[in-house]
Amino acid sequence: MNTQHPRIPRVALMALLGLAIASHAAATDLVIHAGTLIDGVSDAPRREVSIVVHDGRIAAVEPGFITRAGAEVIDLSAATVVPGFIDCHVHISAKLPSRTNVTAERLTHSDLDRAFDGALFARQMLQQGFTSARDVGGGDETVAISRAIEAGKIPGPRLWVSLEPLSPTAGHGDPYNGVDQGLAHPGWDNGRVDSAEDARRRVREHKRRGADLIKLMPSGGIASTGDDPHQQLMTEDEMRAAVQTAHALGMKVAAHVYPAGAIEAAVRAGVDSVEHGSFATAETFALMKAHGTYLVPTLTVYEIYYATARDRPDLLAPGTAQKELDNDPLPKKNLPLAIRSGVKIAFGTDIGEGDHTMEFQLMIANGMSPARAIQSATRDAAELLGASARIGSIQAGREADIVAMNGDPLQDPAVLSRVAFVMKGGTVYRRNGAPTVFGQ
Numbered sequence: 001m002n003t004q005h006p007r008i009p010r011v012a013l014m015a016l017l018g019l020a021i022a023s024h025a026a027a028t029d030l031v032i033h034a035g036t037l038i039d040g041v042s043d044a045p046r047r048e049v050s051i052v053v054h055d056g057r058i059a060a061v062e063p064g065f066i067t068r069a070g071a072e073v074i075d076l077s078a079a080t081v082v083p084g085f086i087d088c089h090v091h092i093s094a095k096l097p098s099r100t101n102v103t104a105e106r107l108t109h110s111d112l113d114r115a116f117d118g119a120l121f122a123r124q125m126l127q128q129g130f131t132s133a134r135d136v137g138g139g140d141e142t143v144a145i146s147r148a149i150e151a152g153k154i155p156g157p158r159l160w161v162s163l164e165p166l167s168p169t170a171g172h173g174d175p176y177n178g179v180d181q182g183l184a185h186p187g188w189d190n191g192r193v194d195s196a197e198d199a200r201r202r203v204r205e206h207k208r209r210g211a212d213l214i215k216l217m218p219s220g221g222i223a224s225t226g227d228d229p230h231q232q233l234m235t236e237d238e239m240r241a242a243v244q245t246a247h248a249l250g251m252k253v254a255a256h257v258y259p260a261g262a263i264e265a266a267v268r269a270g271v272d273s274v275e276h277g278s279f280a281t282a283e284t285f286a287l288m289k290a291h292g293t294y295l296v297p298t299l300t301v302y303e304i305y306y307a308t309a310r311d312r313p314d315l316l317a318p319g320t321a322q323k324e325l326d327n328d329p330l331p332k333k334n335l336p337l338a339i340r341s342g343v344k345i346a347f348g349t350d351i352g353e354g355d356h357t358m359e360f361q362l363m364i365a366n367g368m369s370p371a372r373a374i375q376s377a378t379r380d381a382a383e384l385l386g387a388s389a390r391i392g393s394i395q396a397g398r399e400a401d402i403v404a405m406n407g408d409p410l411q412d413p414a415v416l417s418r419v420a421f422v423m424k425g426g427t428v429y430r431r432n433g434a435p436t437v438f439g440q
Ligand SMILES: [Zn+2]
Pocket: 089, 090, 091, 136, 137, 350
C-alpha cells in the first residue's frame, strides 16, 4: 500500500505560513486500486476495481486497475476496501469507565476539559476507521468538536450531535437524581422535560444551540444513580411532542430505552432508533420492524461496564454496580432474536475513548454475519443518519470516505480491528498502518 502524496509540500508550506491545514483535497484527482471492494451497494464483493476521487468525492467506480492523466494512484490492490465506518452511538468526550472514576471526573473536569478529551478521542476514532459518528448525549463541547472537525482544525469523524438527552425529573438524564440536592451546575437543567410543552421547547433550544438530532431517555438507565431501568419515565405524549417538533425541524430522534412497553410507546411516538433495547421481546421487534425503527444494540458499552462492575465497582457512579451486573449481559443474549426478527440494526458502541471496532467483534461473536456487521456500520448507519446520499457506500457522488485492511474481513473479522488505510473526504489520514501528517 505504497502511495505518494504530492500535495504535502504545498500544505506544509501553508502551515508554515500560519494558514489552517485545510485537509480537503485540492483539484488533483486520485485513483484508488482496490483489490477487493465491499461497496455498501452490491451484495457480493467486487474484485480489482478503481475508485476515482475528485475534489474529495467519489467520481466513479470502474472495473480493472485504470489510471487517469495527472491523477495520483493509491495502491490498495492487495487489500480489502470498504466504506468508512459509522458509529451511531458515541459520547465523544467520555472516558473509559474501566480506568476513570466517574464521580471524581465530574467534580474535577469542566466542559472545556471535555472538549480536549473529545478532540483526542475523535482523532483515535478516525484512526480506527470511523469517518462519521453520531454523538447522542453531551454538552456544548460536542458542537464545538463537530465544528472544529468540519472546519479541518482537528482530525476526526464527521459528527452528528444531539446535545443533552431529554429526560424527566428523576430520570436517567437528570444529574440531580440520587445526589445531595444542594448540588447544582449550569447546564444540569438543559435536558429536563416534564410535559409535552417542555419537550417542544427543549427540542427548539437544542436546535438553536447546534444540535443535529434529538436524544430521548424515556426509560430509566443503568449507569445512573437513583433510577430504575425497568420503569418507563416519559409519557407517550411527551415523546410524541418531542418527535413531531424534531422531525418538523429536520432532526432525527434516538431513544435510550429498555422495557418492552416503553420501547413500544417510543416506537408508536415515531422515534427513528431504539438505543440498547435490552428488554425487548419478539413482539417489540415486530413492532419496530413494522415502523422501520432501527435498533442500536451497543454491545461494547455493556461488555466494558460489566467487567468494570465485576473488577472495579468503586469506579462507577454510586449504587450502579449491581444494576450493571444484573442487566449488562441482556443485549448480547437478545441479539440473535433481533437478527431473526428482521429489525434494522445499526452499529453503535456507546463509548468515546476506547476501541470502537470492538462492536464488530461482539456482534459477530453473538450471531451476526461479518457482511451484515459491516453493512450495519456503513449503509444501514448512513440510512439511520438520513445521510445515505453522502456517506455509507462507495459509489459516484458520495464523500470519499474509504477504509482498507489487509486480509478478508468476511473470513477473518479480526482484521476489522486493524485497519491500515483511512481516507475521509479525499484526504488520507492513515496509510500503511500509521497516521499520516493529517491524522496526527
Ligand atoms: Zn449512550
